[in-house]
Amino acid sequence: MSERSGRVGRYVRMVAQPGRGGALADTLLRVAEGMRDVPGCELYVVNVSADEDDTVWVTEVWADERTSDQALSSDLGEVGIGEVLDLLAGPPELVDLTPLGGAGLRTP
Amino acid sequence: MSERSGRVGRYVRMVAQPGRGGALADTLLRVAEGMRDVPGCELYVVNVSADEDDTVWVTEVWADERTSDQALSSDLGEVGIGEVLDLLAGPPELVDLTPLGGAGLRTP
Numbered sequence: 001m002s003e004r005s006g007r008v009g010r011y012v013r014m015v016a017q018p019g020r021g022g023a024l025a026d027t028l029l030r031v032a033e034g035m036r037d038v039p040g041c042e043l044y045v046v047n048v049s050a051d052e053d054d055t056v057w058v059t060e061v062w063a064d065e066r067t068s069d070q071a072l073s074s075d076l077g078e079v080g081i082g083e084v085l086d087l088l089a090g091p092p093e094l095v096d097l098t099p100l101g102g103a104g105l106r107t108p
Numbered sequence: 109m110s111e112r113s114g115r116v117g118r119y120v121r122m123v124a125q126p127g128r129g130g131a132l133a134d135t136l137l138r139v140a141e142g143m144r145d146v147p148g149c150e151l152y153v154v155n156v157s158a159d160e161d162d163t164v165w166v167t168e169v170w171a172d173e174r175t176s177d178q179a180l181s182s183d184l185g186e187v188g189i190g191e192v193l194d195l196l197a198g199p200p201e202l203v204d205l206t207p208l209g210g211a212g213l214r215t216p
Contacts, residue, residue, distance in 0.1 A: 008158075009153075009155055009167075011119060011165075011167075011203075025208055029208060029209055029210065032209065032210035032211050033211075035210070035211040036211045038211075041211055041212070042212050043151075043153075043210075043211065043212035043213075044210050044211040044212060045117075045151075045169070045207055045209070045210040045211070045212065045213055046207070046208045046209060046210045047117055047205035047206060047207045047208060048205065048206050048208060049203070049204070049205060049206075050116075050204035050205055050206055051204055057119075057203065057205055058210075059117075059119075059167055059210075061153070061212070095119075095157070095165065096157070096158035096159060097155035097156065097157060097158055097165055098155060098156050098157075098158055099153055099154070099155045100133055100137060100154045100155060100156060101137055101140065101153070101154060102136075102137065102140035102143070102151075102152045102153040102154045102166075102167075103140050103141075103143040103144045103146075103149055103151065103152040103153070104149070104150050104151035104152060104153065104169070104213075104214065105151075105153055105212075106212065
């Protein structure tokens with residue numbers, strides 16, 4: 001396989017309490033702001049589901065496992081992780097990925 | 109909700125025939141090369157699943173619905189869509205998204 005790297009990625013699916021999807025998305029956009037300057041954070045994109053109410057997906061790509069673990073354990077930057085968890089209807093679901101490459105990622 | 113845009117996004121899950129996941133990923137990386145110069149293609153990232161054999165996910169972000177439709181109907185650039193479909197064990201599954209913003213996307 002070409003372009004293999006040490007990158008790690010994931011899709012994180014979060015379902016907010018009924019009617020709180022907008023608040024969850026706004027909170028995660030504030031988390032994303034804090035990720036802009038985190039070394040090794042290549043992608044942290046907040047999306048709302050086109051089909052499912054109150055469902056938000058975050059697309060993450062990290063330069064390597066270590067930077068991913070560090071950033072996510074540091075209380076999500078300015079915004080406390082409790083602020084996100086308080087809005088959720090259940091635990092987040094993860095799709096764990098190994099990004100190989102493609103268009104639009106910063107060159108490592 | 110802040111940062112709303114006309115962007116559209118999707119995660120595309122593709123399961124290759126047994127043992128053909130590497131070939132599928134390589135083919136999609138060639139598709140991705142062709143996407144680099146497509147106007148309105150903000151992200152086209154090829155990932156392999158960390159947990160599921162022969163499963164590939166593509167992360168797409170497009171500037172708007174129109175550019176997405178145009179690019180995907182144009183036979184995936186240099187690589188024919190038949191070349192991708194021949195490797196699959198079943199039809200692709202889509203998670204349709206509205207990207208709101210975040211870190212790592214090009215500024216529109």
